[in-house]
Amino acid sequence: MDPHDHRVGHIDARIDRHALVARLRAAGCVFAEDEADLLLLEPRDADSLERMIAARVSGTPLEHVLGWADFAGVRVPVDTGVFVPRPRSEFIVDAAVEGLAPGSVLVDLCCGSGAIAAAVASRARVEVFATDIDPRAVANAQRTLASAHATVLLGDLFGPLPADLRGRVATVTIVAPYVPTGDIALLPHEARDYEPLTALDGGSDGLEVLRRAIAEAPAWLTPFGRFLTEVAEHQVDAAVGALEEAGLRAEVLTPDESSLVVGWAQE
Numbered sequence: 001m002d003p004h005d006h007r008v009g010h011i012d013a014r015i016d017r018h019a020l021v022a023r024l025r026a027a028g029c030v031f032a033e034d035e036a037d038l039l040l041l042e043p044r045d046a047d048s049l050e051r052m053i054a055a056r057v058s059g060t061p062l063e064h065v066l067g068w069a070d071f072a073g074v075r076v077p078v079d080t081g082v083f084v085p086r087p088r089s090e091f092i093v094d095a096a097v098e099g100l101a102p103g104s105v106l107v108d109l110c111c112g113s114g115a116i117a118a119a120v121a122s123r124a125r126v127e128v129f130a131t132d133i134d135p136r137a138v139a140n141a142q143r144t145l146a147s148a149h150a151t152v153l154l155g156d157l158f159g160p161l162p163a164d165l166r167g168r169v170a171t172v173t174i175v176a177p178y179v180p181t182g183d184i185a186l187l188p189h190e191a192r193d194y195e196p197l198t199a200l201d202g203g204s205d206g207l208e209v210l211r212r213a214i215a216e217a218p219a220w221l222t223p224f225g226r227f228l229t230e231v232a233e234h235q236v237d238a239a240v241g242a243l244e245e246a247g248l249r250a251e252v253l254t255p256d257e258s259s260l261v262v263g264w265a266q267e
C-alpha cells in the first residue's frame, strides 16, 4: 500500500498528497511535504480539510490551522489570535527543568498558549502559576494546563498572583513581547497578520514589558531563585543591565540570535 494514499476521516475521499504538496509549495510553504502530512493526518471530513488547506494557502499559520503546535515534545493547543510558541523558546524549558526541585513553584509570565509552563510541567513535578494580559491567551492556557497542577490568571505580569506566593517562587519564565515597535513592520506577515500586537510589541527598545517584570521579580523569588527570559541578541546587554539593577546576578546562557538570559536571586 502506498503510505501516501490518505483516506480522510470516515468518508471515502482520497486527497492527492502530491497535488497538496504542490499547492502548499506554490503558496510559499517552505516545509510543504511535512505540512501536507500533518494536514492529511487530521481526522476531518473532506470539506473541513479543504477549508484548512485553503486557510493555510492564504497565509494562516499552520499551528492556527491545525489548532495545535508541537512544542518541546508536548502537543499544545493554539487558538486563533494567540501567539504561536517558537522552537527557540524550548531552551527556556530545558534550563527551567534543570534547576527545579520537586514540588517547587514555577511562574510563567506572559504565558500565551501556556506552552512553556506545560512543557516544564511535563518534565518536572512543579506547582505552576501562569499569567497573561490577553483573555484569549488565558483561556487557551487554561485548556493547555488543564491536567497539570496549574493556576492560570488574567492580568499584568505578577499582578494577579496570590500575595502569599511572594518569596516562594523558585523559577520565573517569561517570553515577553520583545520586538521594538519600529521593527514590527519588518516581521513576517504570519506574525503581523495573525498574532496580536500585545504579543509582539515590546515598546521603543523592545524591553518595556520585560524591564517591569525584572524590577518586580526579586520580591517573588526564593533565595537563589531564577528568572529566565529570552531576548534578541542585540538586547542582551540591556537585559543583563536591568537584572543587575534589580539586584539579580545575571548570566547569558545562549549568546545567539535569540538569547537565554538568567537572573539569580541573591541569598
Ligand SMILES: C[S@@+](CC[C@H](N)C(=O)[O-])C[C@H]1O[C@@H](n2cnc3c(N)ncnc32)[C@H](O)[C@@H]1O
Pocket: 083, 084, 085, 086, 089, 109, 110, 111, 112, 113, 114, 115, 116, 131, 132, 133, 134, 137, 155, 156, 157, 174, 175, 176, 177, 178, 198, 199, 200, 209
Ligand atoms: C511573545 S508572546 C509569548 C507567549 C508564550 N510565553 C510563548 O512563548 O509562546 C508574549 C505574551 O505576553 C503577553 N503579554 C503582553 N504584555 C503582557 C503583560 N503586561 N502582562 C502579561 N502578559 C502580557 C501577550 O498577551 C502574549 O501572550
